[in-house]
Every structure is written in structure tokens, then in C-alpha cells.
Amino acid sequence: MMLSHRFGGITLEEATKRMxxxxxxxxxxxxxxxxxxMRQHNRxxxxxxxxxxxxxxxxxxxxxxxxxxxxxxxxxFQSSANIWVDLNNxxxxxxxxxxSLPGGCTPNFxxxxxxxxxxxxxxxxxxxx
Numbered sequence: 109m110m111l112s113h114r115f116g117g118i119t120l121e122e123a124t125k126r127m128x129x130x131x132x133x134x135x136x137x138x139x140x141x142x143x144x145x146m147r148q149h150n151r152x153x154x155x156x157x158x159x160x161x162x163x164x165x166x167x168x169x170x171x172x173x174x175x176x177x178x179x180x181x182x183x184x185f186q187s188s189a190n191i192w193v194d195l196n197n198x199x200x201x202x203x204x205x206x207x208s209l210p211g212g213c214t215p216n217f218x219x220x221x222x223x224x225x226x227x228x229x230x231x232x233x234x235x236x237x
Contacts, residue, residue: 116232141196149192153185 113123160166167173198214222229 112232115234144196145189145192149189153188 110123112118113120116123157166161168166177197216202212218225
């Protein structure tokens, strides 16, 4: 609400009217995606790392091995996670009659073309300062 007032160029009263309160159950989508990412992506990487620790080919206490691990694997892991997110965002979503979000299209398409769904882009630009 305060962000809309500050960066959206609207009065505090208008920002209050735009504020939507949701139940805590709406976080379930985020939790579901995180759980799905852990199952489909992160779990195998963690298992491979723990296998290397168990067979003593990687020593977490050795500072050289730890720095080498961070230098090599963090960028690889990040690029792999980016691919997983990109694939997830480009998958078509099934129409859900219980919510008013667009269905039958990718999230990226519905996000980038709100006019195709008879909606308006209500994103508030925020200065990077």
C-alpha cells in the first residue's frame, strides 16, 4: 500500500482502496513451487554432493576444496536453477475455476500481455536508488 502511494503517484486513500488482503493459504503456491524445485532439481545435486563427502573425495573442512567448490559449483547450480525456473515459467498452466488468473497460457505470456486478458498492467515502477 505504501509502495503504491509513494511510487505510483496516487493518494494514500486510493492506495488503501487498492490494498487486497489475502488469507495465508495463498502462500501455498510459493511453498508448492519450492517443494517441487527441491524434488526435481536440488535433491539430486545435494545427494551427489553428500556422496562425495561420504566417499571422502570432498572434504568440507579443507578451505581450498571449499573455495574451489564455491567457485565452480555455485555458478553451475545457479544456471541450472535458472533453466528450471525458465522451463517452469514457460509451461502452460491448466485453467483453475477457483481463481481469476489467466489459464491455458504460460505465466510469462500472461504477465507480458495483460491486455490479452482484458486487464491492465498495475505494476508500480520503483526507482533503483
